[in-house]
Amino acid sequence: QINVDGSGLRQLTFSDLQLDYSQFAQGHILDRYDDFDPIWLPDGRIMFSSTRWPSYAMYSAAHTSNLYVMNADGSAIRRVTAERNAAERPQVDPLTGRIVYSRWWRNFRLATNSMETVPDPLGGFQMKDGLVAANYAKENNSVGSQSNLRRNAWMLVTINPDGTGLHQFAGGSGIFLLGEDGNHAYGGTFAPDGTFYANFFPMKNMSEAAGVGGIRRYVRGANGYTPIIGVTSEVGYQLVDPAAFGVNVHDYAAEPAVLPDGRLLVSWASDSNQDYGLYVVNADGSNRQLLYDVPGMTELRARVIA
Numbered sequence: 422q423i424n425v426d427g428s429g430l431r432q433l434t435f436s437d438l439q440l441d442y443s444q445f446a447q448g449h450i451l452d453r454y455d456d457f458d459p460i461w462l463p464d465g466r467i468m469f470s471s472t473r474w475p476s477y478a479m480y481s482a483a484h485t486s487n488l489y490v491m492n493a494d495g496s497a498i499r500r501v502t503a504e505r506n507a508a509e510r511p512q513v514d515p516l517t518g519r520i521v522y523s524r525w526w527r528n529f530r531l532a533t534n535s536m537e538t539v540p541d542p543l544g545g546f547q548m549k550d551g552l553v554a555a556n557y558a559k560e561n562n563s564v565g566s567q568s569n570l571r572r573n574a575w576m577l578v579t580i581n582p583d584g585t586g587l588h589q590f591a592g593g594s595g596i597f598l599l600g601e602d603g604n605h606a607y608g609g610t611f612a613p614d615g616t617f618y619a620n621f622f623p624m625k626n627m628s629e630a631a632g633v634g635g636i637r638r639y640v641r642g643a644n645g646y647t648p649i650i651g652v653t654s655e656v657g658y659q660l661v662d663p664a665a666f667g668v669n670v671h672d673y674a675a676e677p678a679v680l681p682d683g684r685l686l687v688s689w690a691s692d693s694n695q696d697y698g699l700y701v702v703n704a705d706g707s708n709r710q711l712l713y714d715v716p717g718m719t720e721l722r723a724r725v726i727a
Contacts, residue, residue: 425726433495438473451475454484458510462582463518466490468501470509470522478506479527480573481628488522490582501584507575510608514579516615521579521590523607525626528572529555532564574601574625577617577639591617593645601625602655603645606637610677612704616640618677618685623655624667632695633667636674636687636706650674650687650706661693668693674706676722686712688721699723 422431434456442452454473462468468490476485486507491498502508507525514521530552539548539557547557555571564570577590592604606619607627622634635651651674652658658669673695678686683704688697698714713720 433467433491434469434471434498440475442475451477451484456489460511460513462490462513464582465493467493468511468520468582470511474500476505478525479529480506480626483507483628488520488584501582502580503584512609512611512617514615515611515613518582519579519586520582521577521611521617523575524578525575526572527626528570531555531558531570533558533562534564535562537562572601574605575607575627576604577606577619591639591641591644591646593643606639608676609636610679612679612683618649618679619646620675620677621651621653622667623652623658623669625655630665630667632675633669633673633693634675636677636685638704648706649677649685649704650689650702650709665693673697678723678725680725681727686723686725688719688723695719697721 422433423429436454440452454471456469456471459467459469468488470486471489472484472486474485474487478485485504486509487500487504488502488508488511489498489500504524506527509523511520511522533548533551533553535548536551537548539546541547547554548562553563576592578587579590580587594600605621605625607622609617609619611617617639619637619639620634621637622631624630633652635653636649637653638647638649652669652671658671660666661668661670672692673690674687676688680686685702685704687700687702689700689709690697696717697719699712699720701710701712702708
């Protein structure tokens with residue numbers, strides 16, 4: 422916590438959990454954790470994301486993140502989500518007071534039309550109790566099709582501040598890439614009217630590539646999205662290199678903040694070197710004007726002090 426003028430710097434969370442990991446092999450890193458993405462709640466408490474709940478995500482061996490709440494002085498820390506993969510970048514919905522956050526939806530075990538048990542030679546099961554591992558899903562054993570239920574992408578979801586009432590906040594249906602392209606979002610900000618300006622990245626699981634995308638505008642409900650600026654879909658762009666999946670030849674934009682006059686403050690870079698600077702654009706992404714940029718430095722996640 423810090424005052425606007427830079428005074429009063431104070432630490433609120435600490436690496437002070439005392440957990441026994443002696444049952445695990447040497448070299449694990451679950452006893453290290455990070456607290457990040459804090460926001461003020463209307464009641465004066467703080468919500469933040471953390472990897473302090475010891476777990477690995479189902480992809481890329483990333484540490485699982487979840488949302489926590491605490492008092493303004495850092496006391497009474499309590500976990501309010503139970504994600505298997507990630508819960509990050511929370512925001513308060515100005516119209517409802519609910520929380521909207523980015524959820525990493527990794528669906529590796531799919532519902533099947535069969536109750537057959539198929540052992541895996543390496544241990545465990547390929548199929549058991551109505552579930553099949555995604556790598557072994559086939560047209561004739563999984564519900565709908567082999568990929569009908571597979572997901573590996575970040576999306577916007579909403580909950581009450583106590584963690585109840587989880588459902589999708591915005592997006593739309595689609596068959597391209599299982600609908601992942603039409604629903605992906607990682608972080609962003611609300612406008613006063615309750616619309617959400619979100620970051621989009623072509624590598625929608627955010628593991629192999631990130632930081633080379635654009636900004637979309639979402640309206641709550643099944644209303645799809647509106648492209649604003651930068652790379653706003655996985656299709657329609659030339660790759661920098663055939664091996665550089667998720668990195669396109671284009672300009673990039675990220676981390677929008679809504680100004681009082683409705684314009685957006687964004688981080689913008691001209692190419693994949695990602696030398697981001699701060700720019701102001703109209704709400705539709707037009708009329709980009711330089712605000713601040715130090716060449717060779719990256720200016721990100723600017724926020725309006727109000």
